[in-house]
């Protein structure tokens with residue numbers, strides 16, 4: 001734990017971009033989302049819903065037709081056509097992409113855009129190909145696969161592995177668990193979960209959406225100094241934990257319930 005500072009609500013409040021009276025939907029930040037697949041359309045719905053509840057100018061969802069239709073069913077304010085974006089969320093529930101597929105073309109557009117990226121789940125392995133500043137959000141199993149290590153070894157010393165991964169991959173790493181370890185060029189931070197009920201399918205997809213929204217709304221700050229990605233990542237983890245805790249009030253909650261609690265958490269900060 002040495003070297004990891006606890007990331008608190010007081011630390012996080014400086015990293016919420018409240019729109020000004022001069023802002024519009026474009027200047028406040030547009031998040032491009034490439035998530036979901038035939039097998040996992042729900043991951044797309046959860047991430048888009050989380051981003052919109054975190055506060056962002058616009059979300060562009062670019063994914064398979066059925067997932068896009070479910071996203072629009074849950075969040076009709078999402079836009080499903082291509083266009084300018086300031087940050088990308090890629091990978092939650094994404095299928096293995098084949099070279100000539102539309103999913104592959106979209107993935108590479110994001111990787112080569114130079115924009116800040118969140119790479120989650122199926123996209124974590126592309127970190128070397130990302131031209132923009134990047135945050136990876138692995139659980140122990142995903143980090144093990146990425147580094148060719150053993151998940152049990154990582155579980156035994158997660159703080160050590162988060163730092164090692166951040167250095168060797170030259171990126172910010174959010175190693176998820178009951179305590180989440182965040183390491184990158186901006187420092188080393190830890191967030192202990194306020195509720196163990198977060199251990200449920202889909203909460204990681206929500207974290208991706210929260211973080212994507214924070215990157216899109218801080219695109220200018222990132223362009224000036226990309227080490228701020230590490231603080232933004234720690235802020236996303238903190239918001240996620242507080243929202244789960246508020247949604248469940250000590251008990252279980254659904255992931256859409258966690259998302260719905262985000263505005264109240266952000267207002268309280």
Ligand SMILES: NC(=O)C1=CN([C@@H]2O[C@H](COP(=O)(O)OP(=O)(O)OC[C@H]3O[C@@H](n4cnc5c(N)ncnc54)[C@H](O)[C@@H]3O)[C@@H](O)[C@H]2O)[C@@H](O)CC1
Nearest residue numbers: 040041042043092093094121122139140141151201202205
């Ligand atoms: N409703 C949805 O559409 C959902 C989609 N999801 C997507 O499903 C895909 C597969 O995700 P999975 O994480 O299940 O599968 P993975 O196959 O990527 O990882 C699971 C493997 O890692 C191991 N592992 C080791 N430590 C772990 C840890 N701390 N947490 C989780 N697994 C650990 C497990 O034992 C298992 O063998 C991802 O793309 C994910 O985004 C999930 O988020 C669940 C919800």
Ligand SMILES: Nc1ncnc2c1ncn2[C@@H]1O[C@H](COP(=O)(O)OP(=O)(O)O)[C@@H](O)[C@H]1O
Nearest residue numbers: 139176177178193196198199201202203204205
């Ligand atoms: N025992 C636990 N206590 C608190 N939080 C947990 C626990 N286990 C996992 N989490 C959190 O739940 C989320 C799970 O994400 P992930 O493993 O990617 O799941 P999924 O892919 O199903 O969404 C992460 O934010 C992680 O930090």
